[in-house]
Amino acid sequence: MTEAFRGRRGVKYPVSIRILHWLRAVLILGLIMCGLYMTGRDEQDAIAGILYPNHKQFGILVWLLALVHLAMRWHYDAVLPRAPKALKPWERGLSYGAHRLIVALTLLTPLLGYAMSSSLTQSDGVPFFFLSHVPEILPKNDAAFAVFQALHKYCAYLLLACIALHIAGTVKHRLQDKGGETDVLPRMI
Template sequence: MTEISHPSRRAKYPILMRILHWLRAMMILGLIACGWYMTGRAEHDPVAGILYPNHKQFGVLVWLLALVHLMLRWRYRSVLPQAPAALKAWEKSLSHAIHRLIIALTLLTPLLGYAMSSSIPDGDGIPFFFITHVPELLPKSDALFTLFQTLHRYCAYLLLVCVLLHVAGAVKHRLQDRGGETDVLPRMI
């Protein structure tokens, strides 16, 4: 299930977690880029009209994958690689905080997007691939829509900042250490 660490090779995350990590990363960055593009376009722009339903259904997929990620972390908790001992205490703390925030935000941001789409008066629903529409459970309200829209936007920005910090940390250790003790990238490749 996991690759065992020995002197010439460090332990890696289980293959399923590595695939899920990179898939979620691409989807999250794509959704943020799509969100920026859509909100900067005219309301009846034909391209935005295609992007909105896809943004919604891939947002639901990111949420589902975040749940799978949590289940896998729980399942593999005893075999996950530990933070390198050579990392400073503040680096370990920052890394753990960023990871927890990314996980929380990949759950929260899509839920807020769902709440926004569910509460919009005269909305067109929330599609999800082969399911016609995800049930809308919230009351229709301009005030709720505005609240959830704002929260969804700020959570997406915060998620982007966390992803950038996550990448910056991996790059820093990769370039600084050049394959040494604190290079964490090989664990996820």
């Protein structure tokens, strides 16, 4: 076994999980920034007109990558590093909750975006790279669109807050512990 698999508290995550983690981080933060830019702008805005279809297709990609992430976590579960024992109980609970919420929101937020686009009466569909459009399975209903739009927005804000908490925890342990047991950043680099 490689260094990534030294047992339940291995030194590093497997390379495939590390690559997937950073790819998802870049995509999710890019989608949130893109969504913030598009909010309140007319789809006739030249930049927003380019961003809308790309936001949709990359959102679907993030959802698919979240499924791959779950499958990989399940596959590697026995050898993945666990939370350091040196963490205080509240830190362990907060870390566990934030990670679970990030996973749930990376599944839920794109689904709500899809539901939003799928239910809009005047929707131009949901493109996905080489497919012309993802099938829209929801009935057209502008009232449902408004609900999905609000839920998509609030889930994106909650996801951003969880990511900020995740980063803040990593930085706190990196700077405060200076390489101690709770410094988990090297496991994901």
